[in-house]
Amino acid sequence: MSTSTSYEAKFRVWRGDADSGELRDFTIEVNEGEVVLDIIHRLQATQAPDLAVRWNCKAGKCGSCSAEINGRPRLMCMTRMSLFAPEDTITVTPLRTFPVIRDLVTDVEFNYRKAREIPAFVPPAGLAPGEYRMRQEDVGRSQEFRKCIECFLCQDVCHVVRDHEENKQAFAGPRFLMRMAELDMHPLDEASREGLDRQRAVQEEHGLGFCNITKCCTEVCPESIKITDNALIPMKERAVDRKYDPLVWLGSKIRRRRSD
Missing domain, CATH: 3.10.20.30 (Beta-grasp domain)
Structure with missing residues (x-):
C-alpha cells in the first residue's frame, strides 16, 4: 500500500x-x-x-x-x-x-455469436407484458443473473475455451450457460409451447457437459454473480435428472402425452 x-x-x-x-x-x-x-x-x-x-x-x-x-x-x-x-x-x-x-x-465477436444461438424468452400465451405475475423468490433468482454487464471476464477465464480453441464451436461458455439456466428456471417461460427443450439444448447444443465447475468464472465476476453455484450446478442437476432419473423421465413422458 x-x-x-x-x-x-x-x-x-x-x-x-x-x-x-x-x-x-x-x-x-x-x-x-x-x-x-x-x-x-x-x-x-x-x-x-x-x-x-x-x-x-x-x-x-x-x-x-x-x-x-x-x-x-x-x-x-x-x-x-x-x-x-x-x-x-x-x-x-x-x-x-x-x-x-x-x-x-480484442475481438469478442465469439460471445455475440453464442448469444444469437440461444432462443429468446417465450412469453406466456394470452398475457400482455404488464400482466405477468411471479413470486418474489423467482424474481430474485432471475434478477441475480440479469446483473451481468457482459464484460466477458468469465468467458475469458474459462479454461474450456481459453486453453482449447477446438471447444469454441460446441461450448457456449459460462455467461451463456447462465442465460440458458435463467430461462429454464423462469416460471413464465413457455419454451415447450414453441417446441423448444432448453434442458436438452443446453446439454447437447451448448456444451454444458464441458463445464467441470472449477468456479473460476464466479471468482472474476465484477458483479459477484454466483455463476457456478446458482446457475451452472442447478442446470446440470436438472439436465441430468431429466436424462437419467427414471421417475423424472416417466413424468415428462406423461405430461407430454397429456398435453398432446
Missing part, C-alpha cells in the same frame, strides 16, 4: 496487433485514488498516443475495459492502484481467450 499521494509506477503494457506484439515498459505517475484505467489514459496522453484501449462508462457497468492485469482478468476501471505496492511492476495485457485486434482491444 502506498503511503504517499503520488509516486512513479512501473507498467508493462502489451503493444501489437493480430500478427505480432510485445510487452513495452513504461514509468508513469500514479496519484492517490486512481484506478488502472486512469493510468492507461495517462499513458495515452503523455507517452503512447496510439495505444488502443476499449472503454466507455468508467463506472464498472459497461464491461468495455476488460483486460488481464498481472495475469488476472479484471475491469481496468474497477482495479484500484492501491491494490499494488509502489515497487510492483504492473502488467496489462489483452484478454487471452479472444483474438487481438490491436494493443488491449
